[in-house]
Amino acid sequence: MIDLVAIEKSYGRLSVLKGLSVRLERGRVTAVVGHNGSGKTTLIKILLGLVRPDAGHVVFGGERLRGGFRYRERVGYMPQAADFPGNLTGREILALVEDLRGNPAGVDESLVAAFGLEAELDKPLRTLSGGTRQKVSAALAFRFRPDVLVLDEPTAGLDPVASGTLKDAIRAAREAGAAVLLTSHVMSEIDELADDLVFLLDGQVRFRGRVADLKRETGEAHLERAVARMMTGPAPLDLENAA
Amino acid sequence: MNTTIKIVRYELSDVLRGKWVVAYGAFFWLVTDALLRFGGGTKALLSLVNVVLLLIPLVSLVFGTTYLYHARAFNMLLLTQPVSRRSLFAGLYAGLALPLATAFAVGVSLPFAYRGLEAGHAGALATLLACGILLTGIFTALAFWVALRFEEKIKGLGAALVLWLAAAVLYDGAVLLAAHAFAAYPLEQPMLVLMVLNPIDLARVLLLMALDASALMGYTGAVFERFFGSMLGAAVSVGALGAWLALPLGLALGRFRRQDF
Numbered sequence: 466m467i468d469l470v471a472i473e474k475s476y477g478r479l480s481v482l483k484g485l486s487v488r489l490e491r492g493r494v495t496a497v498v499g500h501n502g503s504g505k506t507t508l509i510k511i512l513l514g515l516v517r518p519d520a521g522h523v524v525f526g527g528e529r530l531r532g533g534f535r536y537r538e539r540v541g542y543m544p545q546a547a548d549f550p551g552n553l554t555g556r557e558i559l560a561l562v563e564d565l566r567g568n569p570a571g572v573d574e575s576l577v578a579a580f581g582l583e584a585e586l587d588k589p590l591r592t593l594s595g596g597t598r599q600k601v602s603a604a605l606a607f608r609f610r611p612d613v614l615v616l617d618e619p620t621a622g623l624d625p626v627a628s629g630t631l632k633d634a635i636r637a638a639r640e641a642g643a644a645v646l647l648t649s650h651v652m653s654e655i656d657e658l659a660d661d662l663v664f665l666l667d668g669q670v671r672f673r674g675r676v677a678d679l680k681r682e683t684g685e686a687h688l689e690r691a692v693a694r695m696m697t698g699p700a701p702l703d704l705e706n707a708a
Numbered sequence: 709m710n711t712t713i714k715i716v717r718y719e720l721s722d723v724l725r726g727k728w729v730v731a732y733g734a735f736f737w738l739v740t741d742a743l744l745r746f747g748g749g750t751k752a753l754l755s756l757v758n759v760v761l762l763l764i765p766l767v768s769l770v771f772g773t774t775y776l777y778h779a780r781a782f783n784m785l786l787l788t789q790p791v792s793r794r795s796l797f798a799g800l801y802a803g804l805a806l807p808l809a810t811a812f813a814v815g816v817s818l819p820f821a822y823r824g825l826e827a828g829h830a831g832a833l834a835t836l837l838a839c840g841i842l843l844t845g846i847f848t849a850l851a852f853w854v855a856l857r858f859e860e861k862i863k864g865l866g867a868a869l870v871l872w873l874a875a876a877v878l879y880d881g882a883v884l885l886a887a888h889a890f891a892a893y894p895l896e897q898p899m900l901v902l903m904v905l906n907p908i909d910l911a912r913v914l915l916l917m918a919l920d921a922s923a924l925m926g927y928t929g930a931v932f933e934r935f936f937g938s939m940l941g942a943a944v945s946v947g948a949l950g951a952w953l954a955l956p957l958g959l960a961l962g963r964f965r966r967q968d969f
Contacts, residue, residue, distance in 0.1 A: 548781040562789055
């Protein structure tokens with residue numbers, strides 16, 4: 466569905482991404498993990514066209530992106546911290562985005578209902594709590610039944626109930642054939658949701674492959690231990706290409 | 709409907725919701741009304757010219773920069789949607805320049821509408837409105853360029869104020885100083901060039917011409933009269949103001965399309 470190919474990006478003298486390649490597949494959840502500042506968010510922003518890579522390119526649905534913007538009709542994005550224009554209400558945001566996208570697939574109201582957001586949608590966003598804003602952000606990302614979901618630490622700041630609701634929504638999107646990119650620092654969550662794993666270290670891919678393969682390869686039953694073992698291991702693991 | 713128009717419509721409602729643009733229009737209305745009430749005639753228009761030449765660049769620069777810094781979250785949201793950077797930029801620019809120009813034009817025109825316009829002043833009023841609208845466009849574009857140039861809001865606002873001070877005050881000071889220093893030489897031609905190079909001065913000269921007040925400028929005024937009265941002069945003025953609009957707008961758009969969000 467999506468290929469990020471040999472992406473390089475530096476901010477001034479700071480090199481953030483050093484030629485990394487990541488693939489997202491339909492009907493699979495790909496988790497991107499790494500330390501703070503390892504380039505996860507930059508990678509996501511390049512996929513969305515918010516940041517221009519210095520080298521490399523993105524292939525979306527078989528077509529190479531050259532500064533186009535139409536493809537974003539098919540992408541739902543949930544940023545790390547939902548920073549909305551504060552004087553708008555949630556309903557106005559939803560209406561504005563709906564107006565801009567023309568939503569060919571129709572809207573999905575289920576998350577608004579599942580989160581119990583109906584009453585919150587008429588309040589200005591700046592008056593809402595961080596968690597509630599995060600719920601609005603999630604409802605917006607899933608609303609247009611996108612083929613690709615990009616979720617940057619989606620459950621951070623959500624209470625356990627809302628977190629469970631969101632995970633159900635992610636699973637449902639995967640069943641419906643969406644390609645999902647997910648970042649998180651909570652390994653149990655990735656263990657629960659992800660099919661594939663990409664581990665970033667210093668702007669390069671340290672590991673790329675199936676979660677199940679990683680566990681088998683490292684001989685650990687829990688992802689947390691498997692990742693820890695990989696972080697201290699000697700060479701990069703690329704199970705996808707080795708297999 | 710076109711994406712740009714949707715964005716403009718949204719920005720308009722947002723700008724109007726913040727009441728300051730209404731206050732800006734009301735200010736022009738009050739000033740014009742007061743000038744017509746207490747003086748009237750050419751004097752009122754001349755005073756109005758000075759208010760317009762100082763205030764429009766200042767307000768456009770300050771509002772323009774704050775508006776763009778304020779729009780960051782909105783830009784992030786929109787650029788993750790199927791929206792091109794070009795149409796977002798056009799929407800942001802029109803969404804601010806249009807209400808600013810409208811507030812000015814309506815505020816100044818209203819008092820003339822109910823107090824009546826003296827014979828022979830129609831051309832001057834039209835020139836005033838045209839210059840005010842152009843200056844709004846020019847300095848909003850400059851504000852966008854400054855705001856995109858500086859990451860930090862405080863620096864951007866500072867740069868905008870310095871820019872205003874330079875264009876509205878320091879430039880004239882430097883011109884006067886030069887005129888004084890080279891008083892022994894014929895300065896009409898260099899003065900003409902200097903006036904065309906600064907949009908505020910160019911607008912001032914055009915307005916003084918329209919008000920038949922060029923006599924105030926002595927012999928230089930006569931040279932200006934001859935130049936700006938000619939077809940060439942008119943073409944040069946329009947060209948210079950057009951360039952002042954296009955250049956910062958192009959630079960700002962270039963930055964907006966290249967930059968990382």
